[in-house]
Amino acid sequence: MPFVSRIQRQTDYGLFPSATPIVIDNGASYFRIGWAGENDPRVIFRNIVQRPRHKATGETVTVVGDHDPALLKYFDCTRSGPRSAFDSNVVYQFETMEYILDFGFDRLGANGPEIDHPVLITECVCNPVYSRSKMAELLFETYGVPSVAFGVDAAFSYKYNQQHGICAKDGLAMSSGFTTTHVIPFVDGEPIYKGSCRTNIGGYHVTDYFKQLLSLKYPHHMTRFTWEKIEDLKMEHCYIAPDYALEAQLFQKGSKEAEDKTRRWQLPWVPPVVEEGPSEEELARRAAIKERQGQRLREMAEAKRSSRINELENELRGLAFLLKQLEQVGQEDVPSFLAETGYASKQEIESAHAKATQSLRKAKGEPKAEQVESDEKIDPFADEKFSLLNVPDNMLSAEQLKEKRRLNFLKTTTEGRQRAKQKRMEEELERERKNREDEERRLANPVLYLEQLHIKYKELCEKVEQRKRLKTNGGNTNGNNLSGGVGRGERLNAAQRERMRLLTTAAFDRGKGEDTFGAKDEDWQLYKLMSKDNDDDDDEQDPEEAELTRISSRLQEIDPTFIPKAELGTSQQVVEVPKFRPLTKEDFQVILGVERFRCPEILFNPNLVGIDQAGMDEMAGVSIRRLSCDSKDVKDRLTQSILITGGSSLFPGISERLEARIRMIRPCGSPIRVVRASDPVLDAWHGASMYASALQFPSQTFTRMDYYEKGEDWLRRYQLMKL
C-alpha cells in the first residue's frame, strides 16, 4: 500500500480532559500521533522535514512530511533534500524533531498555552541516554508537557497482539523497521532486553538496493527511479523466495514459471511519427529539378569556356600578326615599332605567344597531353641546360661557375621530384593491391573478417587512448604549469624530460647581474624547443590515428551494428540502444525479474550488501542463546510464538521462510509457529495506546521534577514496567 498520510487538523482537542495521554509513535518512517484509548492514530505523516526556499520571496520555509509535488513547484528545492531526525533508529537532530512535533501537535488541534497532557512516546531498544534526555528536555521545556513516558515500539506491538490472543505470553518478537531489525524475547509478558538482538538492515536498505540495481541496469531511465516510486514498486512486487538459490536457478534456466514471475513496467512512451517516404511522383519531380539545375550549370560552364577560348584565340592572332609585321619591318625600325606595341623585344612577343598557345590548348581540354608535353619539354630542356655541368670546372669562367652551381641545384631538385613521383605511384599500386586483397578476404569469410576488424579497432582504440592519457597525465590539464604532473612522481618520457631540463637551466639563477639571456638572438630559440607543440609523439601517433579512422570508416560501411567510440569518457550503456534504429516499445520497459526477490533477501542475508551481521533467521538463534536459559522447554515456548511485526515484515513469503530457517537451527521436532501481527505497521501505536489508557499508567511516567532531581543515571535505568 502506498504512502498513507493523514494530516487533517483535528478539531476536538479541547474535548479531552488533561489527564488523557497523547500517544506518539515516533518511527523512522512515519510519525503517528493520537489519543490514548482510541483505535487508530489521528495524524500520520512521513517523518521527514524539508527546508526549501520560496522562489518569490526568498525566505526559507519548513515543510514537514511529504506533500503533493505539484505544490512544491513554488519552492526551490535544490539545496534542501528531505531530512530526517534519525540516524539509524536514534533521534539525534532535535531541531528537526522540534519541527515534526510542532506539526504533529498542531494537526492534533493543540491550541492552549502549552500541551497539557501526559505524553507517551516510543523510542528504540536501549536508546542512548543522551537522546532520551534531549527528548525529555524538548518536551518539558518547549512544550510544557507535565509528564513523559518512554517505551519500545516492538514491545507495545507484542503486548497488543498478546492481548488479542495472537501470540502467547512467552515468545519472540521480530520487528523489522525502517532502518533496523530487532529480535526481542518475551518471558512472562515482559521483554528481556538482555537477550535482544539488532541488525542494521531495514526497509530503507531494501529500497535503496532496489533503486541502485535498477539505475545501474537502466541508466537511461534513471530519472524515473525516484525514491517514492521505488518504494511503491517494492511494496507491490517484491516477495521473499522460500529458497534463494532455487529461485535464482529457475530464472537462470528461463523456465516458464520464471516468465510468469517476471513483471514488466511500461514507461510512458510515444511512438515517433513515421514519415511517409516521398512518393514516386515526388521523387521523379525532384530528380527532374536536379537535372535541370545540372544542365543549367553545365551550359554556363560551357559558355564561359568558349568565351575564354575566343579571347585567347584573338590574342594569339594579334600576336602572330605582330610577329609577322616584325619580320617584315626592317632591322632599324624595330625599336620604334616595338615601342608602339608595348613589348620590349622580340623574345617577349614570342614568349607571350607561346604562353597564349598553351592556355588555349588547356582551355580546349587537353590537359594530360599538355602535362606530358611539359614533362617532355623539361627533359630535353634539362639536358641542354645541364650540358654546362659536363664541362669541367677549370674551363669555365667565374660567371659560368655560378651558372653551373645553379644548374646542379636544379638538376638535383628535378631528380628528387621524379623519385618522389615514382614512389607515390608505387605506393598507389601497393594500396590498390591491398584493397583488392582485403575485398577478396571479406567476400570469402565475412564474419571472420568482421571480427578481426573489430579486434584491430579495439586494440588501436586502446593504444590511442593510452597515448592520450599519458600525454595529459605527464603534461597536465590546462597547459599552464608544467610541474603539475611531475610533482606526484609521474614518469616522464624523453621529450618531457628534455623540456624540464631546458626550463631548469633557463631558470637557474647564475648570480646577480649575470643574466645575459636574450642578448643573442639564438637564445630565444630555447622557447621553441620548450614549446609543447613540438612533441615528437605526434609523429608516432599520427599513423596510428589515421589507421584508426580508416578502420572505423570501414567498419561503419560493412557492419550495421558498429558504433564508433566518439570520444574518451563517453559512458557505454550496459543495455545498448543503437541510435539508428527507431526506439521501440520494448526499450521503455523495465523488467523486474530477479530483483523482485533479490532485494528483500538482504533482510535474511545482509552480506549481500556488505553488512557483516546476522540475518533475521540467524538472529532468532542468537537471541535465544543470549537469554542463556538452559531448559529446553523455555526455548520451545519461545519458538512456539514468534511474532513478526514492523513495516518491512509485509513481504509475502516471509513467514514460510522464517519458519523453515528456524527449524534448521532448532533440534528436530521442536514446535515452531510464526505469526504475523494483525497490523504490522500500526500495531506499535495500538499497543502504546492500550498501555496508556490503562489505569496505572500515570505511575510509569516521570515529571519534570523527577527529571531534574534524579538526574541522568536514573534516566538511563528508567524502563516501562508491566502494569
Added chain:
Amino acid sequence: MEPDVIEAELVLPNYFSFKKIQSFEKYPKGQSSARRFKHLKQIIQAENFQNYPPDEPNYVNIESPPSMHPSKRICDITGYEAPYHDPRTKLRYANTGVFKVIRSLPNEYVQRYLALRNAAVVLR
C-alpha cells in the same frame, strides 16, 4: 505566498500558541544545525558504555554478531549464483555472457556495482 499554497497549509507557521519557546528564538538563523547536534557515532562514544557492567543491555551490546552461515555469492549484475569472480574488476559473475558485459563496463559502473556490495575502493 501563492493562494493554493496557503490553502494546503504546506508551510509550517512560525508561531505556535502551545509552545513556550518558539523555534526562531531557540535556533537563531545562520548557525547550521548539523554542527549543533552530535551524530550517532559521537553519541555512542560519549556514552562510555564500557564503564557500565557488561550484563546490562545497552545500545552497543545488543548489536548482532557477524553471520555464521557461509556467505552466498551471487552475481553482481544478474543475481544468479556466481561461483566465479573477475580478477581485474573484482566483480562476481555467473557465466560467460555476463563476463563479456562486465569487461565492457566503464569504470564508473564497476565502482557502483562494487559499492552495492560495500566492496568499492574508497579513497579518502
